[in-house]
Amino acid sequence: MTQLPIIEMRGITKSFPGVKALCGVSFAAYPGEVHALAGENGAGKSTLMKVLSGVYLPNDGAIVVAGKERHFKHPLDAIEAGISVIYQEFSLLPERTVAENIFLGREPTRCGIVDRRAMETEARRVVALFGEAQHIEPDALVADLDVASQQLVEIAKAVSLDAKVIVMDEPTAALNETECEALFALVEMLKKRGTAIVYITHRMREITKLADRVTVLKDGWTAASYDHVPTPDTIVHAMVGRDIGDYYAEPATAQEIGALVLSVRNAGNDQLKNISFDIKAGEIVGFAGLQGAGRVALARALFGAAPFTKGEVTLAGQSARFQSPREAIRAGVGLLPGDRKGEALVLMQSVSDNGMLTARALSNLAGHDKATRFASTTSMDALLRQVDVRAGNFSQEIKSLSGGNQQKTIVARWLSLDPKLLIFIEPTRGIDVNAKAGIYHLMRELARKGAAIMMVSSDLPEVLGTADRVLVMRLGELAGEFARGATEAQIMLAATGEKVGAA
Amino acid sequence: MRRLITATLAAALLASTAQAQQLNFDDPVEFDKQRQQLTAKANGPEGEPWVQYYGDAIVDTAKFKKDGPYTVCFSNAGVNNAWRVTGWTNMQAEVKLHPEIKELIHVDAEGSDDKQIADIDDLLNGGKCSVLIVSPNTTAALTPAVEKACGVLPVIVFDRGVNTKCPVTFIHPVGGYGFGIQAGEFVAANAPAGANVLLLRIIPGVDVLETRASAAKRIFKEKGLNVIGEEFTEGDNAKTKSIVEDYLAKGSLDAIWMDAGATAVAALEAFEDAGKPLPIITGEDQQDFLQKWKAEGFKAIAPTYPTYQWRTPIIAAVKVLRGDPVPGPEWVMPQPAITAENLDQYVNDKMPPLHHAMCGCEKLPDYPAAWGGK
Amino acid sequence: MTQPASMRNIAPARRRLQQINPVYFVLAVLIVAIAVSNPSFVEPTGYMNFLKRAAPLAILAAGQIYVIVSGGFDLSVGSLITLTVVGSSMLLNNNADATWWVILVMYVIGALVGLINGLVVSYLRVPSLIATLGMMITLNGVAFMWSSGSPRGYLPETFRYFGRVNIQGVPLIQFLPVALIALVMVGATFYWLMHRTNFGRMLHAIGDNPRAAKMSGVPVERVRVLAFMVSAFSAVTAGILLGGFAGVSTDVGIGYELQAITATVIGGAQLLGGRGSVPASIAGALTLTAIFTLLNFVGLPKPTRDVVQGVILIAAVVLATYRRNRTGT
């Protein structure tokens, strides 16, 4: 290519208290090209894009747009420079309509009056680009849409901006096959118009299919950068930095699998139907499926956060249809939520307090906080050290710890209670590679000690590498069961109910 | 920068208009008039000050003559303090003495001018009222509403006035200067020249309280007393006590002058708790103060703003509706002070602490139960 | 490993100094200023009167901080104070023998008020600002209804003992106000409950992140209800002290809710929950009282006091935000 890049990021460095998220990363996007940005969770992809979109100010480095150095102090600067980002975590306002969300902050006006008709016409036009199957009324409230439709609104927002650069952060995570194809067609169309697309994914198939260049990030560094599309193996190697083999822990041996711990029969609620499965002590059971397939709903139902309304559940022989997390915890169930900041951490409190939280919650309210029935601060310190939480001291606020150390603290929280069943949801989301391996080994260690482990993850290689058995969910039901050694293709097939050529 | 300039301008505006506007609460003519009234002989039956009046201005009310039974409407500023509670009880009891009154419709403005204006509007729209009694929340604010009512039916105003002569009569005791004079002269007569006097006030800006203070200050100045402070208590016991404690910590206090006596006992307790002898003090006719006065025997006077004035509007209303003449357009009634000599007449330990003794209610129906007494 | 280099190099002593809540320094400076402007303050009558006067607000702040840490507000405390004083006077009617059971009844009423506040916030999901605003209006009405507008009984000396009496003949300090003993006892109990028990930790957790607390097994509703009950308990206590200090009146409690919240904010509490300390809130209350006392001694009129209170309130929050941003926590 002889063309000039539309945008170029040079030597971007960004650090947060306690974490260095990006270290001298460079990146460029050319018109009419798809530049794939690959990397593990926590490699810095999202942070890089937030710098590009003006959400974060970089500590060092430069952004050059059309040959001119720019400093984005506010997202508006980036938008004006023609950069549009579709974030992984949705940035939609649930209480507003589809059209209002698409035109958030840039509503068309006529004589100062918002031109609702123009808004709805344009929204209709953009949504129509996705094909006949995807029909969303512009005046529907976003809160009334399902996850996939919301994703579509996100994309529509960027498309309607007519941006020079569109960043898509794992856009297919919630889409089914047909929707994916429509998206790919859309990407091709945008390419033809001369838009530069930054496509963040860790799905090799999408890279192979769409990308013109590939950059791989790892732990905040540029691990590799290619002006062509290399083989998936090369990319994976650059992403992971070592062989998959020793990355995951050893599977369970036949002897290690013990008595039945959890048994679910014909259970269901408004999101789940007819669920039946078992988990034995010492076993890690992975749950795969598309976003919205009911895996998280199942975990929350077991944990009593969104209880089952029918069916039977037993835990170690006892009836176990819990109505609240507290009830579940008392009976020996633990859960590590996927939304760590939202559902697990109390950010202003210390590492130690976060570890002690559940032990204290189950103890006498008037009891001494340093020595509860389940753990004392001393035993918690030992646990935290055992799971290898790295902090200056355990009385510092947990806010300043990295994602991996935060997650390990939550593991220690549950360890102190010796749970019979431990549910991990997206256990390695936003965690760096080394910490990931640590979490995998911790899970295995727990299983060896006799816990039954349920793991819900959208990271298919992770599920395949960690679980002893994989259950696949689709549309709120169990759609298949696979022993260790299944391929991604088999699982995707079960998850989508369609023929898939997964990487 | 532009914002800064705007802000400065606004502040300057505030300050300059403030300078230009100082209402006059120190009127020597009114001062002398009220001083005379305090010692003048009132017309009307002895021992019933609620029907007594000064002067001989009488208004003819024949044009309001109407057959009974009557519906009396009363727009009340509020019953938000003990004085008004005693008064309101008086008024209700007075109504029971008049069988020709079929109904007393009472609307409570809860201390809000805005609401009282709306209330009067409602009463007029209701069309049931034979006569309207108004106890205005503030003088200026209620004037337009009262003017409007005058066009429709006879209006009687009492307690605070309005800036219009349209009501049939405006019933009130001698006034703020009179109160200030009684209290001020007592302190001046009993304290040695140069004595330290602390003025305890409720809040600034209320006309009747301002005139009390200006009268007292005029007297203190004449006598050469040393006013060492003028503090606002917001009628709060705790604040009053704290303020007095602070003054006692700083130096000696010989006398306390109060523009309203509600917190007099708290002021005295500050002396007690500090182990200091009780000062010369001016209070009001609240029972707790009178009882303490009787028990401790300190030098005190209790000028009153008598709650018996709440009986008068009902009496006047009935007269007006019958077409009988009433004192007016101002009905100024006596404003006695309680002194050591007549204290025993008013002390009554069967009555609740915040009961106002100058209520003229002892012979009214349901006394003392309705007033909370035993 | 995650500590920035600059933090490591600070001498331990200085670091500890930085960790001390600035409210204590501010309070110390104010006390010195008062003592300078009015030398008699250093005598027992001076500072004991000060503490006695500050005790109700300090107790109230120590209770309010429970609700603040749990992520809410309690605006109903002022009215509850009024209700306590008015209700006690109605029930007691100068009958000294009834003191103890009347106090008990008042605490039961307080517990009920806290319980209702907590239940409304927890189960009806009404924001505490609105729930306790409604309670404030309601209780005020109840107090007036009960007394038909003006309280009809005296408070006997046995009741007023707690707020008024100084125990004489105490060595060193000559005398000791009972209110101060009450403050120390309540302060110590509240300190223990907030900073030494599981309850206190749960309180921080639900204010910090209620969803995470729920998912971690914290009985969120129960803890929240208890927080409102503690606050109501402190309001009844403050009411007993204020009634004792100054006797019967109908508007004792007015404005105390905002003063209590102000005190906790000056004490560095995080509004909307997760951070706050009982001793610092008490210090905040003392600071507020000290400011008023100082302005009084200096002879500034009330309007100026309002302005100063407003400015200090905003400044305290700005300072706390600035400190937090700077230390990166």
Next chain:
Amino acid sequence: MSSFARYRAAWRLERYAPALLLGIALLIYIAMALGLGQTRFLTPEAAVSILNRSIALGMTAVGQTFAILVGSIDLSVAHLISASAVVSSAIMDGNPAMMLPAAFAALALGAVVGTLNGLLITKLEVNPLIATLGMSLVIQGCLASFYGSFKGSVPDEFQIFAYGNLLGLPISLLVLVMLTLLAWLVLRFTRFGSNVYSVGGNRDTARAAGIKTARIVIASHVICSLYAALAGLYLASRLKSGSPWIGAEGAYDLESIAVVVIGGTILSGGKGGIWGTVAGVIIFSLIDSIFNLAGVDAFAKQVMRGIIIVAAVAFYAVRSKRMAA
């Protein structure tokens, strides 16, 4: 979930809840009037008089809606109302020629206060409750030290604002209707209005979409303060002069907040609207009228009011999945 359903705007109870509450209040009122045989309380004149009760509260609440929608709150309106009333009446001082300058000064004061509130909240990151509470104390203090009592007086020409009639309707009511319509137009039809909802809904999302969130918050506070200043002008006209306690006396700070949330605008922002607030104001007036009709005394009225505020908000809140604190 694997294919896109055809989504249309769904019918939602919340949207009609304020109207429902208003309907209930209206029914009670009518039932009481009929029951007591007081049918003259059901005439158009009576309706106008009910609405006329709450002009000042209405103006303040419409402004407060902006502050709450944007995710903030304003406790300084009560004292700002007093300040506006006093300053304008002091400047007019009975002189009709000074009417415009006085109104301008009051509005300028409102703009300054609103800007300061907004700056404190956005630039110094002070919690809006504390920022506006502090501001409220400062205004109160300034007011009391400059003006002790009623100041100035309003010329008769200016009193037309509060007492005049046009086409058989009170001018003040017409002004309130116009101000309400204006607020509705701004919120519904301008980009700024959309931005208010966006910033209130989620400040980070709004920022990421390129909205200058600080400006929106400041502007919302300026609007809130301007409406309060207008309420002050109205009260000056109604009371013939400005009193420094008129705002606090009417408890316009807490009442306006109560009215807004009764109207279904959620305290955390981003959801609700002007018509809900209007419903809330009318509900409050109706409650007043119902109590007056029934002859309930002021104290019992207070008790009921407190309960009604909580019950109305619970009516909305109990269905939402949000955890309250």
